[in-house]
Amino acid sequence: MSSVVVRDYIIPANDFTIAGDASSNVRKILSQIGVAPDIVKRTSIAMYEAEINAVIHGNGGQAHVEIDENKIVIIISDQGPGIADLELAMQEGYSTAPDSIREMGFGAGMGLSNIKKNSDILEIKTAVNEGTTVYITVFFK
Amino acid sequence: MEQYYFHSVTLDTSKCKGCTNCIKYCPTEAIRVRNGKAVIIKERCIDCGLCIRICPYHAKKAVTDPLESIKNYKFKIALPAPTLYGQFGPDYTRERIVSALKQYGFDYVFEVARAAEIVTNATEYYMANKEIKKPVISSACPAVVRFIQIRFPNLIDNLLRIESPMEVAAALSRQEVNEKYGIPLDEIGVFFISPCAAKVTSVKAPYENRKSNVDGVLSIKDIFLPLLGIMKKQGDITSEPFSLSSAIGVSWAVTGGESSAIKEGRRIAVHGIHSVNDILEQAVKGNLDNIDFLEVLACPEGCLGGPLVVENPFIAKVNINNEIAKIAKNQAHRVLPKHKDVKEFEWKSTVEYRPIMKLDDDMMKALEKMNMIDVITEGFLGLDCGACGAPSCRALAEDIVRGDAKETDCIFKLREKVNSIAHQLHQIESAGSMSDDNK
Ligand SMILES: Nc1ncnc2c1ncn2[C@@H]1O[C@H](COP(=O)(O)OP(=O)(O)O)[C@@H](O)[C@H]1O
Ligand code: SF4
Numbered sequence: 001m002s003s004v005v006v007r008d009y010i011i012p013a014n015d016f017t018i019a020g021d022a023s024s025n026v027r028k029i030l031s032q033i034g035v036a037p038d039i040v041k042r043t044s045i046a047m048y049e050a051e052i053n054a055v056i057h058g059n060g061g062q063a064h065v066e067i068d069e070n071k072i073v074i075i076i077s078d079q080g081p082g083i084a085d086l087e088l089a090m091q092e093g094y095s096t097a098p099d100s101i102r103e104m105g106f107g108a109g110m111g112l113s114n115i116k117k118n119s120d121i122l123e124i125k126t127a128v129n130e131g132t133t134v135y136i137t138v139f140f141k
Numbered sequence: 142m143e144q145y146y147f148h149s150v151t152l153d154t155s156k157c158k159g160c161t162n163c164i165k166y167c168p169t170e171a172i173r174v175r176n177g178k179a180v181i182i183k184e185r186c187i188d189c190g191l192c193i194r195i196c197p198y199h200a201k202k203a204v205t206d207p208l209e210s211i212k213n214y215k216f217k218i219a220l221p222a223p224t225l226y227g228q229f230g231p232d233y234t235r236e237r238i239v240s241a242l243k244q245y246g247f248d249y250v251f252e253v254a255r256a257a258e259i260v261t262n263a264t265e266y267y268m269a270n271k272e273i274k275k276p277v278i279s280s281a282c283p284a285v286v287r288f289i290q291i292r293f294p295n296l297i298d299n300l301l302r303i304e305s306p307m308e309v310a311a312a313l314s315r316q317e318v319n320e321k322y323g324i325p326l327d328e329i330g331v332f333f334i335s336p337c338a339a340k341v342t343s344v345k346a347p348y349e350n351r352k353s354n355v356d357g358v359l360s361i362k363d364i365f366l367p368l369l370g371i372m373k374k375q376g377d378i379t380s381e382p383f384s385l386s387s388a389i390g391v392s393w394a395v396t397g398g399e400s401s402a403i404k405e406g407r408r409i410a411v412h413g414i415h416s417v418n419d420i421l422e423q424a425v426k427g428n429l430d431n432i433d434f435l436e437v438l439a440c441p442e443g444c445l446g447g448p449l450v451v452e453n454p455f456i457a458k459v460n461i462n463n464e465i466a467k468i469a470k471n472q473a474h475r476v477l478p479k480h481k482d483v484k485e486f487e488w489k490s491t492v493e494y495r496p497i498m499k500l501d502d503d504m505m506k507a508l509e510k511m512n513m514i515d516v517i518t519e520g521f522l523g524l525d526c527g528a529c530g531a532p533s534c535r536a537l538a539e540d541i542v543r544g545d546a547k548e549t550d551c552i553f554k555l556r557e558k559v560n561s562i563a564h565q566l567h568q569i570e571s572a573g574s575m576s577d578d579n580k
């Protein structure tokens with residue numbers, strides 16, 4: 001049996017009720033394979049924020065996850081509007097979320113910086129009108 | 142090292158029909174039906190009592206101490222949970238219930254409601270500390286604490302690190318009796334009168350290596366009729382002096398009681414173990430960071446809905462609320478007792494993560510097992526029918542990989558296998574008859 005666990009999830013657009021299901025599921029897998037709770041927590045925060053961004057800003061997308069005994073790699077991609085100025089977007093508190101989203105408690109502009117803080121490697125590929133792909137790596141040791 | 146597990150929630154094998162009704166409801170997937178009878182996986186059970194409520198044949202029960210066990214002690218203290226006051230109806234006031242306990246044979250009654258007020262004080266003090274992790278999660282319900290230990294290790298640091306009202310009541314009453322009457326500690330028996338199976342477990346097998354101050358746990362169900370009998374014959378009870386708790390302590394029996402007793406902050410109250418699971422999922426995602434206090438109770442309608450109560454929880458709620466309304470009018474009960482040093486009720490040690498869902502100690506092997514589970518699950522129909530005795534197809538696949546079940550426990554897999562054997566037999570047979578013909 002292979003010792004790489006692979007998961008793929010669909011992230012539906014604008015559906016807040018199931019946004020976060022993928023990261024919850026990954027959290028359970030990591031606990032089952034015995035990853036330390038603080039690392040599980042960092043991973044699920046990073047993944048959750050990226051998932052929510054795909055829902056709110058990217059018209060939905062997909063998540064691809066690969067887990068081996070050293071690390072987890074999470075790739076969240078969407079075919080949405082892309083990010084014009086990534087450096088600006090990364091700043092704490094910067095958000096283009098409309099009021100309607102903010103009223104629901106999202107859009108504080110902390111997502112990308114939280115992902116950065118909680119991952120070991122973060123890479124973002126984005127192009128206006130083409131979409132955004134977020135690569136998150138968290139090491140287990 | 143073999144770990145010792147005590148559980149109050151147990152199965153009465155003679156009553157179990159193996160109907161599989163209970164398996165899907167258990168919040169930790171702790172129940173399997175094997176050889177036609179339910180089995181509880183000890184490591185996983187949190188004594189939430191849900192299966193007791195679900196079982197149509199009353200085959201699940203909560204073990205408590207027999208009423209006679211109070212006779213083992215010279216001096217007997219009763220600690221009635223505030224839920225007890227909701228069981229009897231409008232004619233039976235708290236004063237009558239408390240004096241009935243004395244008539245029953247207890248030498249001293251210490252209301253758990255009184256201790257609940259002290260815990261409320263201690264909680265306010267604790268919450269004033271700006272360093273603590275928010276939301277603070279109530280630790281009064283032992284089933285929830287155990288649930289967090291198993292499922293939400295990241296929330297362990299959010300638990301309110303203060304002893305439960307039951308434990309505080311036990312410690313204080315023992316001390317009071319010892320000081321007031323000079324009764325030696327070993328002659329004092331402290332008995333909690335409980336709506337709750339999880340409390341029994343937390344007394345008999347406390348978290349980690351702590352020691353409970355409670356000597357025995359009696360169920361409200363068992364003591365209900367004796368108390369009612371006494372109260373029916375009860376004369377005038379007003380002569381007896383009472384130091385009863387205020388409304389705040391009594392309201393702890395009702396959901397929202399604990400959280401609204403705290404004066405400040407954004408507080409939410411959630412009850413029913415599956416709703417508790419949902420709110421804790423929100424908490425781990427960081428969605429509750431703007432909440433100060435989270436009251437979480439495993440039973441629907443909180444302790445009033447505990448598995449050891451007699452009265453319907455909604456009726457009990459009316460009874461309790463009437464009692465609370467009466468107290469509120471009485472100024473004397475309104476003052477919250479400020480206990481001298483709330484710090485003494487803080488937890489001396491924390492509770493630990495119990496990674497019982499882990500597939501293997503070796504992560505490499507755990508990953509392989511995870512993949513095996515995926516493959517096996519894919520081979521099943523995905524109906525989650527429960528006929529195999531596991532709560533879902535995936536749970537059966539997990540059991541198979543853990544070595545606790547086999548693929549043909551699935552009735553569809555069994556049918557496939559039987560069909561293929563039948564087919565093989567048929568082939569052998571026709572081959573045989575062919576050779577017969579050739580004779
Ligand atoms: N997947 C995405 N597609 C398009 N824009 C995005 C995406 N993710 C983030 N952004 C942009 O970056 C900004 C900052 O993101 P973030 O830090 O998560 O804050 P928030 O989501 O609260 O607005 C967003 O407001 C949005 O303009
Ligand atoms: S619900 Fe569970 S305990 Fe009750 S009879 Fe059915 S299998 Fe047995």
Ligand code: SF4
Pocket residue numbers: 150166167168169170171172181185186187188189190191192193
């Ligand atoms: S008491 Fe709760 S945790 Fe234990 S077996 Fe029953 S439903 Fe499951």
Ligand SMILES: [Mg+2]
Pocket residue numbers: 049052053107109110111112
């Ligand atoms: Mg965001």
